[in-house]
Amino acid sequence: MYTYDHFDRQIVSQRVAQFRDQTLRYLDGKITDEQFLPLRLQNGLYIQRLAPMMRIAVPYGTLNATQLRKLAHITRKYDKGYAHISTRQNVQLNWPKLEEVPDILAELLEVEMHAVQTSGNCIRNTTADQFSGVAADEVEDARPYCEIIRQWSTFHPEFAFLPRKFKIAVCGSESDRAAIMMHDIGLQIVHDADGNTAFKVFVGGGLGRTPVIGSLIHESLEPKHLLTYLEAILRVYNQLGRRDNKFKARIKILVRAMGADTFKAEVEKEWAHIKDGELSLTTDEINRAKSFFVPPNYAALPQQDMQALALESADFARWLQHNTHEHKVSGYRIVTLALKTVGVAPGDITAEQFEAVADLSERYGFGEIRSTHQQNLVLPDVKQADLFALWKELVELEVASPTVGTLNDIICCPGGDFCSLANAKSIPIAEAIQRRFDDIDYVYDLGEIELNISGCMNACGHHHIGNIGILGVDKKGQEFYQVSLGGSQGLDASLGSILGPSFAQTEVPDVIEKVLETYVNLRQPEERFLDTFRRVGIDPFKERAYA
Amino acid sequence: MPNIIKDQQICDDNWQVWRDAETLPETGGYIVPLALWQSNKDALKALGDVAVFLASDESPKALGADIAEFELIAVDFPKFADGRGFSYGRELREQFAYKGELRAIGDFMRDQLYFLSRCGFNSFALENSDIEESLASFKDFSESYQPSIDQRLPLFRRR
Numbered sequence: 158m159y160t161y162d163h164f165d166r167q168i169v170s171q172r173v174a175q176f177r178d179q180t181l182r183y184l185d186g187k188i189t190d191e192q193f194l195p196l197r198l199q200n201g202l203y204i205q206r207l208a209p210m211m212r213i214a215v216p217y218g219t220l221n222a223t224q225l226r227k228l229a230h231i232t233r234k235y236d237k238g239y240a241h242i243s244t245r246q247n248v249q250l251n252w253p254k255l256e257e258v259p260d261i262l263a264e265l266l267e268v269e270m271h272a273v274q275t276s277g278n279c280i281r282n283t284t285a286d287q288f289s290g291v292a293a294d295e296v297e298d299a300r301p302y303c304e305i306i307r308q309w310s311t312f313h314p315e316f317a318f319l320p321r322k323f324k325i326a327v328c329g330s331e332s333d334r335a336a337i338m339m340h341d342i343g344l345q346i347v348h349d350a351d352g353n354t355a356f357k358v359f360v361g362g363g364l365g366r367t368p369v370i371g372s373l374i375h376e377s378l379e380p381k382h383l384l385t386y387l388e389a390i391l392r393v394y395n396q397l398g399r400r401d402n403k404f405k406a407r408i409k410i411l412v413r414a415m416g417a418d419t420f421k422a423e424v425e426k427e428w429a430h431i432k433d434g435e436l437s438l439t440t441d442e443i444n445r446a447k448s449f450f451v452p453p454n455y456a457a458l459p460q461q462d463m464q465a466l467a468l469e470s471a472d473f474a475r476w477l478q479h480n481t482h483e484h485k486v487s488g489y490r491i492v493t494l495a496l497k498t499v500g501v502a503p504g505d506i507t508a509e510q511f512e513a514v515a516d517l518s519e520r521y522g523f524g525e526i527r528s529t530h531q532q533n534l535v536l537p538d539v540k541q542a543d544l545f546a547l548w549k550e551l552v553e554l555e556v557a558s559p560t561v562g563t564l565n566d567i568i569c570c571p572g573g574d575f576c577s578l579a580n581a582k583s584i585p586i587a588e589a590i591q592r593r594f595d596d597i598d599y600v601y602d603l604g605e606i607e608l609n610i611s612g613c614m615n616a617c618g619h620h621h622i623g624n625i626g627i628l629g630v631d632k633k634g635q636e637f638y639q640v641s642l643g644g645s646q647g648l649d650a651s652l653g654s655i656l657g658p659s660f661a662q663t664e665v666p667d668v669i670e671k672v673l674e675t676y677v678n679l680r681q682p683e684e685r686f687l688d689t690f691r692r693v694g695i696d697p698f699k700e701r702a703y704a
Numbered sequence: 705m706p707n708i709i710k711d712q713q714i715c716d717d718n719w720q721v722w723r724d725a726e727t728l729p730e731t732g733g734y735i736v737p738l739a740l741w742q743s744n745k746d747a748l749k750a751l752g753d754v755a756v757f758l759a760s761d762e763s764p765k766a767l768g769a770d771i772a773e774f775e776l777i778a779v780d781f782p783k784f785a786d787g788r789g790f791s792y793g794r795e796l797r798e799q800f801a802y803k804g805e806l807r808a809i810g811d812f813m814r815d816q817l818y819f820l821s822r823c824g825f826n827s828f829a830l831e832n833s834d835i836e837e838s839l840a841s842f843k844d845f846s847e848s849y850q851p852s853i854d855q856r857l858p859l860f861r862r863r
Contacts, residue, residue, distance in 0.1 A: 162863065164847055164859060164863055167846065167847055168845060171844060172845075175844045175845075187834075188815075192813050192815070192832075195784075195785060196815055278785070305860075308849045308859070308860070309849060309858075311849055312819075312845065312849070312850075313849075313850055314790065314819035314820075314822035314823050314848070314852060315790045315794055315819075315823055316787070316790070317787065317790070317816075317819055318784070318785055318786065318787025318790065318816075319787060384858075392791050392794075395787060395788060395791045396763060396791050396792075400760075400786055400788075430798070430799050435851050435856055435857050435861065436850075438860075439860070439861065442860040442861075445860070
């Protein structure tokens with residue numbers, strides 16, 4: 158993975174000093190609340206319902222064992238011994254103290270981590286496919302380009318006060334595991350007919366209260382133009398994006414208002430001024446970035462027979478099927494650790510688990526860990542021959558729930574229990590659903606289903622792109638839940654359709670059960686929930702849910 | 705006489721901001737709105753020294769060839785969170801090759817000085833922070849990843 162040189166270390170170190178000074182001036186009354194707001198947000202610090210919430214950046218979801226141990230230490234020393242993996246692959250602390258945040262940042266710097274631009278109206282942490290570099294269906298590793306974008310966007314002087322937040326995602330595989338169509342900018346790495354690398358550039362996707370799928374504005378962008386083209390997009394947005402209404406300030410609104418073609422023409426005009434300028438990427442720089450992501454020292458191993466492995470035990474077989482993925486190197490497998498224990502908020506992880514996962518990543522890999530936007534962790538390089546031994550350890554650690562990609566792999570924001578923006582709680586809804594569908598064979602029979610819960614229309618739980626989406630709404634001071642069906646991420650992304658009037662909290666598990674029964678009754682052999690929904694439409698579900 | 709920061713030094717300054725877009729001032733020495741300039745160029749020039757400011761929704765493109773006429777152009781920040789002016793600064797310097805004084809006026813804050821100066825601003829009529837203490841903020845960082853007015857090469861071409 159990327160390692161800092163003296164430039165990176167100095168820049169992040171000066172950031173820590175800058176924020177320490179800003180915090181002191183704020184506590185001294187020299188900075189107003191209003192002025193301090195963007196300063197603290199751009200250092201990941203929210204003031205929340207119960208305490209500040211701090212969001213630590215995990216650039217494109219890549220972590221190492223040393224960093225996990227540091228996170229464990231931080232949660233113990235400054236928090237309550239646990240943290241939360243967010244839907245943007247970041248790590249959140251729920252209970253830090255404002256005056257201790259500069260110390261936390263200083264500790265993070267020791268392991269080359271930071272909280273830069275994890276919130277605020279700026280370019281946020283760039284996200285990527287959690288299987289980058291190891292996925293069997295990979296065209297090209299997204300991480301070197303993510304790192305190039307990370308450096309360009311870090312403290313970009315022109316784009317620190319945008320109309321609204323700005324999120325970039327990069328996908329280098331055939332199947333999109335980074336939800337690139339739902340980002341302000343989505344980049345898909347492709348190889349052209351001659352085998353040259355290029356980017357498809359999508360712009361103006363997003364969730365929130367106006368969900369939109371991104372528009373393709375460049376079919377085949379050469380890597381050397383990556384930063385100048387991004388800079389042109391941002392410059393158009395910074396000048397023309399709406400600032401009069403925060404709900405209409407995202408780039409998706411601008412692109413829709415102008416039309417994607419007109420927006421593209423404006424970008425091309427700006428681009429003409431800077432294309433081929435100093436910001437053009439050099440081959441040396443691309444190679445430098447790639448040098449940090451060369452494949453580790455894989456052993457030459459034969460491919461194991463997965464069906465034979467599965468004979469070890471029925472529980473292991475289930476886990477093998479659902480929680481592991483094909484690796485691009487023979488004899489290896491990608492393992493997903495499910496942070497979805499019933500009764501624990503989805504994505505929550507304790508200090509002890511952090512440390513145990515750090516140890517496992519060294520014993521069963523090269524000391525690398527990934528965080529996923531489904532709020533799980535990944536060990537990317539596990540020898541197939543070690544899978545059974547690893548599984549037994551994961552069971553002990555309670556991160557082996559064999560439900561990745563199923564109904565019970567719920568994606569969920571912190572919701573009204575923690576977040577001051579939320580209209581409704583989301584964690585108890587997740588738990589109620591997990592408890593209702595505790596029959597694992599039924600869950601497997603349902604097959605691949607994404608269920609996403611957001612506690613408000615800011616959509617941190619990405620409910621619009623859940624096959625089943627649940628959104629908390631406020632009705633005259635009461636918490637209600639709106640259900641939508643048919644959303645999906647990926648390159649054939651779609652936005653969910655609203656089932657109908659919202660439901661009380663206690664009704665939600667019943668409604669989900671009715672929706673699933675409808676699916677089971679109507680599905681054709683091998684048909685996924687999403688496919689059935691696309692074939693039959695929302696009406697049969699609506700009839701059953703409101704019968 | 706109010707102090708401003710110019711080229712990272714505190715200095716006296718005679719310019720005053722004239723915000724009335726309808727009426728002409730009686731003397732020179734004012735930084736006037738773009739609209740007032742556009743409709744009264746000769747009258748304003750006859751008064752003596754004149755400068756212009758861009759509101760946050762006025763791109764430098766609107767000034768066009770007039771840019772060369774000014775020794776001072778200002779950009780107004782109605783709220784510090786309104787970051788359009790950062791792009792205007794770079795545009796003036798990089799696309800219009802403006803070489804004169806570029807001043808930030810309005811509600812910007814001390815903690816934006818570093819970024820503003822990297823976007824081409826070299827003078828600052830800072831209203832809401834202690835001006836002496838604020839000088840420290842120009843040194844928030846000693847190195848940056850991106851190219852800027854004072855460092856034409858991005859870090860990746862120098863490391």
